[in-house]
Structure formats: C-alpha cells, structure tokens
Amino acid sequence: MSKTLADWQSAAAALQFDGRPFIGGARAAARSGNTIEKVNPATGAVISHVHDCDAADVDVAVAAARAAYESGEWSRAGAAFRRERLLELARLIEARSDEFALYDTLDMGKPVRESSTVDAPGSAALYRFYGEAIDKQEDLIPVTPPGSTALVTREPLGVIGVIVAWNYPLEIVTWKLAPALAAGNAVVVKPPVEASHSTLLLAELAIEAGIPAGVLNVVTGRGSVVGKALALHDDVDMLAFTGSTEVAKQLQQYAGQSNMKRLALEAGGKSSNLIFADCEDLQLAAEKAAFGSFYNQGEVCSANSRIFVERPVYEEFLELYAAAARAYAPGDPLDPETGIGSLVSEAHADTVWATIENARRDGRIVTGGTRPEIGGSRAFIEPTIVADVPADHEVHTREIFGPVAVVTPFDTEEEAIARANETPYGLAASLWTGSLARAHRVSARLVAGTVSVNTVDALGFTTPFGGFKQSGFGRDLSVHALENYTDYKTTWMQWG
Incomplete structure (x- = not known):
C-alpha cells in the first residue's frame, strides 16, 4: 500500500539526525566544535546541527583513507570480495530506503514521492551495477616482440576526494562512490552542507556491509573550507565533483597549486x-x-x-x-x-x-x-x-x-x-x-x-x-566511469 501524507509525516517525526562526520569507521565531532544549523526549507524548522569541519578534520580523514588504501584490505582484495560488499551495501540501502528518502526530502525540499521511488532505490541499484561489473573487467596482453610479454592492467588511483551538489544528495554521491569503491580506491566525501544526512547514513551502512574502516570517510562542512582543503591536499590523488562551473574552475586551480591531482568535473548546464x-x-x-x-x-x-x-x-x-x-x-x-x-x-x-x-x-x-x-x-x-x-x-x-x-x-x-x-x-x-x-x-x-x-x-x-565545454569533463555512470578512478599500468617482462 502506498504511503499517505500522514504516514510520511509520522516517519519524519521519528527520524533521528546525527550531523557528525564519519572518519576511520566511526562518528567523531568536528575538531573546532562548531556546527551549522540545518533548516528544512519547506517549513523553516531547524532539523539538525551539521558539524562544521575544517582542514584539520580533512587531514585526519585523508590519513585514514590513505592507511586503509595502503593496507590492501580493500585495494588489493579480490574482485569477488569487493563485489559482495557492494551488493550487500545495495541490500542495506534498499532495506532503509524510506529513511534515505526522508533525509533528502527534509534536507533539500524535493518531493518524497521521488526520493523514495527514484533516488533511493536507484542508488541501491547502481551499487549493485558496479558490484556486478567488478569481475567483468578485463586486462590486456598486447602484442610485443618475441621473448617478451606485456601486461596492461587497470589500477586504482589511491585516495579519491568527492565533492557533490545538493540537488540529488544520495544519487550523485553514489555516481562517484560506486565506481570509485568498485575500482579499489579509498574515498573522502565532502557532502553538500545543505544535505549531508543521507551520505552520513551511507557511510555507516558501508561498515555494516563489510567495507573496511577508513575506505569511506565523510567530512561535513562548508565547501569554501572543507572542499578547498580536500582539493589542495597533497595526499588526495583524484577529485570527483558535481556542482557549478565557477567552483569547477576553482578546483582546477587548486589541483594545479597542489599535487596536480586528476579531476573529473561535472559542472553547470543550460540544456x-x-x-x-x-x-x-x-x-x-x-x-x-x-x-x-x-x-x-x-x-x-x-x-x-x-x-x-x-x-x-x-x-x-x-x-x-x-x-x-x-x-x-x-x-x-x-x-x-x-x-x-x-x-x-x-x-x-x-x-x-x-x-x-x-x-x-x-x-x-x-x-x-x-x-x-x-x-x-x-x-x-x-x-x-x-x-x-x-x-x-x-x-x-x-x-x-x-x-x-x-x-x-x-x-x-x-x-x-x-x-x-x-x-x-x-x-x-x-x-x-x-x-x-x-x-x-x-x-x-x-x-x-x-x-x-x-x-x-x-x-x-x-x-x-x-559534458563538453564548460560543463566539465569525465563521465559518470556506465563502465566508463571506472576510467575516472583507475589508470593503465604496463608490466613488461623480457624473457629473451
């Protein structure tokens, strides 16, 4: 039976909010102790206080991601292990689909009809898609001169930073996370300050699904502080972004000012x-x-x-x-x-x-x-x-x-x-x-x-x-999105 307005109102009243970041497998308060008042735009009511993190929190999160990546517990795990963990994450999202839908609706105002029937189930399905895609990828053995063999493999990049917009809080972060995790990377997410709660719940469920602690970290706060610190961080290997063209251009500058990290930018549009x-x-x-x-x-x-x-x-x-x-x-x-x-x-x-x-x-x-x-x-x-x-x-x-x-x-x-x-x-x-x-x-x-x-x-x-032009570069969705988070490695063996 379809839920009524009264059903959704009752579920919303019972919803629990926790605005603390998720770092190294657990919730932790922002080091500054500051928070940002989060208002439901449809009512003007304060629904939570999101922790206002800064560069110090980003440093801790990136260190946790780097340690998790270098341990190999995820990055060097077999395809079957990563597949099963992502399939389990998809199942857990489906089991709490209404909760995810309410977080996004109360955070940014979209109809719960859409967040519950499109966004949440669609996100679960996308983790399943990339989970099933992991062991369908193929490496290459190209033609080389006699007495030699070359292996061309796709390797994860390492620590991925993710910055996303507020219009599809769960869906768009999934577009980045699912292929990044499938490829074996560790991730630090800066969710939109306007709509952080669904991403925070997602990080908790990742641990429940068996994804190792530190592989998925979420640092809440303002883009001008947390996003900038992530983009400038020398231990972040790649940055995936969805948002405005103006911010995308800033991120290009930050990448050049730091470690020349790779970028995949989905920016503005006027279709x-x-x-x-x-x-x-x-x-x-x-x-x-x-x-x-x-x-x-x-x-x-x-x-x-x-x-x-x-x-x-x-x-x-x-x-x-x-x-x-x-x-x-x-x-x-x-x-x-x-x-x-x-x-x-x-x-x-x-x-x-x-x-x-x-x-x-x-x-x-x-x-x-x-x-x-x-x-x-x-x-x-x-x-x-x-x-x-x-x-x-x-x-x-x-x-x-x-x-x-x-x-x-x-x-x-x-x-x-x-x-x-x-x-x-x-x-x-x-x-x-x-x-x-x-x-x-x-x-x-x-x-x-x-x-x-x-x-x-x-x-x-x-x-x-x-997109093309000032809509950015790099692609979300499909197996081609895996190319954002991996690169080719040639191993040449000489026998004669």
Whole structure:
C-alpha cells in the first residue's frame, strides 16, 4: 500500500539526525566544535546541527583513507570480495530506503514521492551495477616482440576526494562512490552542507556491509573550507565533483597549486530542447518538456530550460506546454500528490525569483510567475514559462537552477542548431522530430554530452553522462566511469 501524507509525516517525526562526520569507521565531532544549523526549507524548522569541519578534520580523514588504501584490505582484495560488499551495501540501502528518502526530502525540499521511488532505490541499484561489473573487467596482453610479454592492467588511483551538489544528495554521491569503491580506491566525501544526512547514513551502512574502516570517510562542512582543503591536499590523488562551473574552475586551480591531482568535473548546464514542426506527438513533446524543465524544482544541471520551437507549431506548443506545467504545482514535499517541492532554501528562491521579475519586466510570463507561501516557507516557486525576451537575457544565458524555462520560436534547422549551441555549456540537449534523417543530422551537430531524441534528459546505468565545454569533463555512470578512478599500468617482462 502506498504511503499517505500522514504516514510520511509520522516517519519524519521519528527520524533521528546525527550531523557528525564519519572518519576511520566511526562518528567523531568536528575538531573546532562548531556546527551549522540545518533548516528544512519547506517549513523553516531547524532539523539538525551539521558539524562544521575544517582542514584539520580533512587531514585526519585523508590519513585514514590513505592507511586503509595502503593496507590492501580493500585495494588489493579480490574482485569477488569487493563485489559482495557492494551488493550487500545495495541490500542495506534498499532495506532503509524510506529513511534515505526522508533525509533528502527534509534536507533539500524535493518531493518524497521521488526520493523514495527514484533516488533511493536507484542508488541501491547502481551499487549493485558496479558490484556486478567488478569481475567483468578485463586486462590486456598486447602484442610485443618475441621473448617478451606485456601486461596492461587497470589500477586504482589511491585516495579519491568527492565533492557533490545538493540537488540529488544520495544519487550523485553514489555516481562517484560506486565506481570509485568498485575500482579499489579509498574515498573522502565532502557532502553538500545543505544535505549531508543521507551520505552520513551511507557511510555507516558501508561498515555494516563489510567495507573496511577508513575506505569511506565523510567530512561535513562548508565547501569554501572543507572542499578547498580536500582539493589542495597533497595526499588526495583524484577529485570527483558535481556542482557549478565557477567552483569547477576553482578546483582546477587548486589541483594545479597542489599535487596536480586528476579531476573529473561535472559542472553547470543550460540544456536546449528543439521542437521541430514534424514532431509526431506535440502533446507528448510538451509533457516531456515540462518534465525536463520542472522536475526536481528545476534544480537539475541538465534541465532542458531553453525550449526552441519551429514557428508553424510555436503557439500550439506553447499552449500545450503551459497546460503541462500545471501538473508541477508546488506543495508539501511529504505529500505524495505534490508536483514539486520547495527549493533548497529561501535564499536560493530569492535568486530565482529575481530572475523571474527581470523576465516579467523584459518579456512575457506565459504561465506561473508566482511565489506562494506554503507551510510558513517562502522557498516555493510556481513553474514559470517565459517568452519574448532578448537572446542575451539571463534566462537564456544563466543556469538558474529553479523551475524557470524560456521558449523561443525558430524558422530554420540551421537557426535552431546555432541557438542551441549558443551557450558556454554542453551537458545535454533534446530534439523532437519525425524524421530519422533530421534526428541524425541535428544530434550530430549539437554540442552536448547527451542528446535525447523524442524524449528529454535520457540517461541510464549503461550509458555515460557528462559534458563538453564548460560543463566539465569525465563521465559518470556506465563502465566508463571506472576510467575516472583507475589508470593503465604496463608490466613488461623480457624473457629473451
């Protein structure tokens, strides 16, 4: 039986919060003794106090990770051992799926319907995917001259630093952790200060699953302190990141200033969605466009927030799109009927609202454009569709990270491609057409890591996800993600 609002409210009231970091296999208070007040953005109520760690805590965590890695208990364990531990971790996540879902919902405001049916079970499934992938990898014996043999093996890098964003707290950290752990590395995670609790629970379950102490460490605190210390640390071999382009650029500088650590950066996005007049189902295209721009409150790096529509179907699409947007009406995140939840904070909602007000002044609000107060919180914004704004307006150029999309007509295929690529980002794009030739032709010219044809924002465990241009480099998901956390080692043996 599906849970009701009352069920989720009762479960949330019984939830226990522990904001201490997890280092060397156990909880420990931040050395500074300082904490950060954590507020539920949907209610404004204080739900916990997350420990405000600093560089001293990072040093201890990195040392614990290094010791665990060098011991070989995980890094040199057989593939079967690591596989079974990750499969057990997946089982434990599933067993406490509702707890994980509530942590993410109460921390950052997303609907519990999504965190409980998509995020938590999806994360468990991804640990299972990489667990099963471990013993399916193959090393190489390339051709060499007579009297010699060369072995080419994939080796773990050592200590991995992970810094992730708050929009999918459990899922995105899993995208990094699952392949990093599968490859045999030890990890130090800096979770988002806005949403740390699901990652902390994950670290506890890793110990329960039999992953050795020190292999997975979580240091809570501010990115400007903990994230910077991790990025500058000379004993961190590689850094995996999901977040803004601005921070990604800072991390590149820190890597160069320290030990030239490797980086995999999934940064910002401003994805386009091209609707051609030969689209065979304009209603479906409008519904998917609403999903692509408003799901998760629009707090999605690959959100399709720039919609370009061929002029003959522009007005019809705009009407259908506005109607579809109404299915994403904001409400209590614990209510299973809610369309979208709150934004991550009232401060972030203020920024998004300022953009909407600018668009109202400079263009036209097709639908939405309101900021309702729900449950005493001003962190809610109605899905908003903007039209008739100049091409250089911030709704076209800036990653808003909220439920705001802009719709623009185009006349030719060339114009559509040019407008889609007219951005510093290259994370994702979508296009709708009934022509297979056009689908191939246009997708080949769109500069994006993923191009979805007749759908939006498509991804899966078996396909790599990441971007071009200022959306970063490196790939999450699929077996290709293992390449972020390993490198080739050649062992040449001379016999003659």
